[in-house]
Amino acid sequence: MESLITIVVIVSVVFLVLNLSGDPIRMMASPTASEEEVAELRAAFGFDKPLVLRYGDFLAQISRLRFGDSINTRQPALRMVLQRMPATLLLSFFSLALATILGIPLGMLAAVRRGKAADTAAVLVSMVGQAMPVFWIALLLIFVFGVMIPILPPSGYGTFAHLVLPGISIAIFLLAGIVRVTRASMLEVLQQPFVTVVRSKGLEERLVLFKHVLRNASIPVLTQLTLQMRFVIGGSVVVESVFGWPGVGQLLAQAAYGRDYPVVIAATFFIALFILAFSMILDLAYGLVDPRVRIWH
Amino acid sequence: MALIDTSSTASRKERESSKRYESPKRRESSKGQGSTKDQEPTMRRGYFASLLRRPLALVAHVVLALAVIAAVFASVYPVDPLKQNLMSSLMPPSLKVDSFPGSQAAMPAFMGTDALGRDLMARILLAIRISLAVSFLAVLIATVVGVFLGLIAGFLGGVLDSVIMRIVDALLSLPFVVLAIAVVAAIGPGLVNVALVLGLTGWVTFAKLVRGEVLRIKQYSFIEAAYATGCSGRRILFRHILPQASGIILVNATLTMGQMIISEATLSFLGLGVPPPTPTLGGILSDAQQTFFAAWWIVVFPGLVLMAIILAINIAGDFLRDYFDPAEEGAR
Numbered sequence: 213m214e215s216l217i218t219i220v221v222i223v224s225v226v227f228l229v230l231n232l233s234g235d236p237i238r239m240m241a242s243p244t245a246s247e248e249e250v251a252e253l254r255a256a257f258g259f260d261k262p263l264v265l266r267y268g269d270f271l272a273q274i275s276r277l278r279f280g281d282s283i284n285t286r287q288p289a290l291r292m293v294l295q296r297m298p299a300t301l302l303l304s305f306f307s308l309a310l311a312t313i314l315g316i317p318l319g320m321l322a323a324v325r326r327g328k329a330a331d332t333a334a335v336l337v338s339m340v341g342q343a344m345p346v347f348w349i350a351l352l353l354i355f356v357f358g359v360m361i362p363i364l365p366p367s368g369y370g371t372f373a374h375l376v377l378p379g380i381s382i383a384i385f386l387l388a389g390i391v392r393v394t395r396a397s398m399l400e401v402l403q404q405p406f407v408t409v410v411r412s413k414g415l416e417e418r419l420v421l422f423k424h425v426l427r428n429a430s431i432p433v434l435t436q437l438t439l440q441m442r443f444v445i446g447g448s449v450v451v452e453s454v455f456g457w458p459g460v461g462q463l464l465a466q467a468a469y470g471r472d473y474p475v476v477i478a479a480t481f482f483i484a485l486f487i488l489a490f491s492m493i494l495d496l497a498y499g500l501v502d503p504r505v506r507i508w509h
Numbered sequence: 510m511a512l513i514d515t516s517s518t519a520s521r522k523e524r525e526s527s528k529r530y531e532s533p534k535r536r537e538s539s540k541g542q543g544s545t546k547d548q549e550p551t552m553r554r555g556y557f558a559s560l561l562r563r564p565l566a567l568v569a570h571v572v573l574a575l576a577v578i579a580a581v582f583a584s585v586y587p588v589d590p591l592k593q594n595l596m597s598s599l600m601p602p603s604l605k606v607d608s609f610p611g612s613q614a615a616m617p618a619f620m621g622t623d624a625l626g627r628d629l630m631a632r633i634l635l636a637i638r639i640s641l642a643v644s645f646l647a648v649l650i651a652t653v654v655g656v657f658l659g660l661i662a663g664f665l666g667g668v669l670d671s672v673i674m675r676i677v678d679a680l681l682s683l684p685f686v687v688l689a690i691a692v693v694a695a696i697g698p699g700l701v702n703v704a705l706v707l708g709l710t711g712w713v714t715f716a717k718l719v720r721g722e723v724l725r726i727k728q729y730s731f732i733e734a735a736y737a738t739g740c741s742g743r744r745i746l747f748r749h750i751l752p753q754a755s756g757i758i759l760v761n762a763t764l765t766m767g768q769m770i771i772s773e774a775t776l777s778f779l780g781l782g783v784p785p786p787t788p789t790l791g792g793i794l795s796d797a798q799q800t801f802f803a804a805w806w807i808v809v810f811p812g813l814v815l816m817a818i819i820l821a822i823n824i825a826g827d828f829l830r831d832y833f834d835p836a837e838e839g840a841r
Contacts, residue, residue: 221679230695343820345771347778348812351794351801355808359801446684450775454798464687465779468694476694484683491682 215488220271222484223477227270230473231263279478282467289474293460293482299369300459301486303452304444306379308437311386316433318387319394320421323402334391341388346447350381350454367456378455382447386440393436397429404428430501438491445483559832566828572821580638583631590631591786594622602629602806621806623796629807632788633814639789640818643704643782644769650708651769652762655715656751662716663723664746674720677713685710685768686775693781700783703776707769718761722754756833763829767822774815790815 261269273280279289322334357377358366365374401407402425410420449461456462460479467475560567602621620629662673680688692706726732727750735745776782777791785792790811797807 217675218679218682221676222683225676225680226691229692339823340816340820343767343816343823345774345778345791345812345815345819347775347791348794348808348815351797351808352812355801355805442682442684446686449684449686449690450778453779464690465781468690469780471694471697473694476691480683480687480691483687487682487684 215492218488219481219484223271223274223481224267226477226480227267230477231266274477274481279481280474282472282475284467284470284472284475289472289478292463292475293478296458296460296463297482297486299457300445300448300452300461302375303378303382303448303457303459304441306375307382307386307447308440308444310379310383311390311440312437314383315387315390316394316426319391319433320398320426322391322395323398324421326399331395334395338388338391341384342392344384346381346385347450347454349384350378350451353377353381354454367454369456369458374455374457378448378451378457381451381454382444385443385447389436389440389443390433394429394433397432398425401425401429427501431498434494434497434501438494441487441490445487556832560828563828566824569821569824569828572817573825576637576641576818576821579634580641583634583638586631586634588628588631590627590635590788592627594625594627601804620810621804623793623800623804623807629793629810632793633790633811636788636790636793636811637814637818639700639783639787640770640773640815643700643707643773644766646701646704647707647711647769647773648762648766650705651711651765652715652758654709655712656719656758658712659716659719660723660746660751663720664727664742664750670720673716677716680710680713681717685772689772689776690779690781693776698776698781698784700787703773703782706776707772711765711769711772714765715758715761718757719754722757723750726750726753760826760830760833763822763826767819767826770815770819770822 277290279293281287282289282292285292318334322331325331354366354377357364364377365371366377367374407420407425410424411417415424445461448457448459449465451457452459452462453465460483463475464479464483466472467479560570600622620633622628623632658673662670688710689706692710693702696702696706723746732745732749735749740749773782774789774791774794777789778795779791780795782791783789793807793811797804797811800807
């Protein structure tokens with residue numbers, strides 16, 4: 213229910229902005245079009261009705277997943293977006309997995325070695341990583357691994373090798389956030405008395421860290437992952453454009469450039485849907501690590 | 510709000526209110542004394558003094574000062590950032606004065622030239638100005654809109670509060686860039702438009718933050734006292750609550766500024782920002798893709814500048830947060 217309202221609000225905001233900011237038909241039609249032609253086009257797209265009616269129609273259409281045809285390619289916007297969804301999903305999950313697999317151990321290391329060189333390095337790296345725009349990381353990676361040491365393809369789609377550079381570009385930014393949160397959360401848990409108890413009962417330090425501390429520290433990390441999904445998608449819009457990755461992000465950027473409203477709305481809708489679905493799944497994962505929030509049984 | 514409150518919390522409330530009645534300076538000094546870490550019995554250190562104790566934050570301030578100086582005096586730099594000269598296309602960085610032939614001024618091309626022979630240094634200086642101006646304007650719009658909506662949402666509550674917070678939560682679940690792109694698609698690129706787009710999509714964090722602050726501050730007895738002395742709701746909101754929240758608003762504005770600079774660069778990079786020939790950091794990097802194989806400097810320098818500015822803003826923002834809330838220091 214919450215998510216439904218969220219989607220409706222997002223779609224409504226996009227609709228309102230698109231409709232209140234000038235006449236889309238005027239921009240669509242060629243500059244030489246006559247008044248009759250413009251009026252015809254307006255009727256064809258339903259733009260001759262008042263705003264409130266159009267908004268009602270719009271919601272009715274969206275609820276049946278009818279987004280209309282792309283203004284530029286005349287293909288159904290829904291199909292264009294859905295065709296590109298798998299590429300975006302692949303890239304998103306790859307970079308998220310990469311960042312998590314590297315970020316959690318690095319954050320743990322920094323917390324355990326608090327104040328030592330490894331900690332300082334991790335904090336510095338995460339600060340710098342968050343200050344680097346994703347597209348610049350992408351350009352530098354292409355420059356190093358595509359031009360200087362040409363071992364990876366600088367653009368394209370298809371094989372695993374194509375996935376590596378775009379994946380790393382997004383992962384570096386994510387890594388920074390995950391390291392920061394893991395470190396802070398671990399430090400907090402390490403101060404709690406139960407850690408002293410498990411240690412004093414003679415448990416191996418490795419088990420203390422992985423079995424007790426990490427598990428207790430993982431809720432903020434999971435929350436961070438939910439928040440990060442927004443940055444993954446935001447980053448993929450840019451990264452897909454740089455690497456020519458045929459995903460929804462690239463489509464959105466192109467559609468915005470060409471003022472292709474149906475495609476912009478459809479892409480925004482599915483991006484929102486994906487992010488909400490992802491956070492709902494992660495909400496369930498809370499129960500896996502923390503029995504206190506379990507709702508089943 | 511109950512005006513006659515003689516419950517067990519009264520004594521605590523009284524203490525709090527007596528603290529709150531003092532002038533802001535005094536109040537902060539008492540806060541400093543209460544902290545165990547801060548041994549000095551005098552007032553909280555001045556801004557500059559606490560800056561000196563944090564070398565990294567000091568460096569960040571210097572970098573920011575340099576960026577502002579670069580932005581303000583960009584047009585003083587004697588090389589025209591827009592003048593094309595194909596004779597000096599893609600010259601590498603050099604310190605020699607006659608490093609690019611046919612140049613307008615006797616200046617070395619410190620950062621080299623781009624594919625059209627334009628001096629990269631001059632272009633980056635101007636781009637810093639555009640970037641800072643757009644981001645500052647965007648932060649200003651976001652702050653005004655967000656603070657206002659957050660204030661009324663937190664103060665009035667009710668249906669208005671629910672509606673505003675619904676919108677905030679919905680917009681927060683979408684990536685900032687995606688939202689900005691969708692809005693740019695509607696109103697088109699351009700300097701003022703980009704600032705508008707970023708401002709009108711960036712207000713949500715302010716609204717959420719300020720609403721929380723208002724709900725917290727509303728609880729204090731000094732607000733109750735203000736009611737008792739007959740202050741109007743508007744006066745309480747703007748003269749009593751808003752000043753209390755100003756520190757956290759300033760911190761959020763600083764951190765948002767960094768995000769705005771990234772977003773502006775991203776939009777320009779995608780061709781949705783300030784249109785050429787006006788140089789932007791994102792636009793220069795976008796052009797750099799075409800001459801990748803021949804010119805590393807066009808990729809490296811604008812990115813370094815961008816990173817230095819954002820890094821400095823983030824560090825300065827963290828410093829400000831600690832400055833306004835010393836109790837949080839080290840807890841991060």
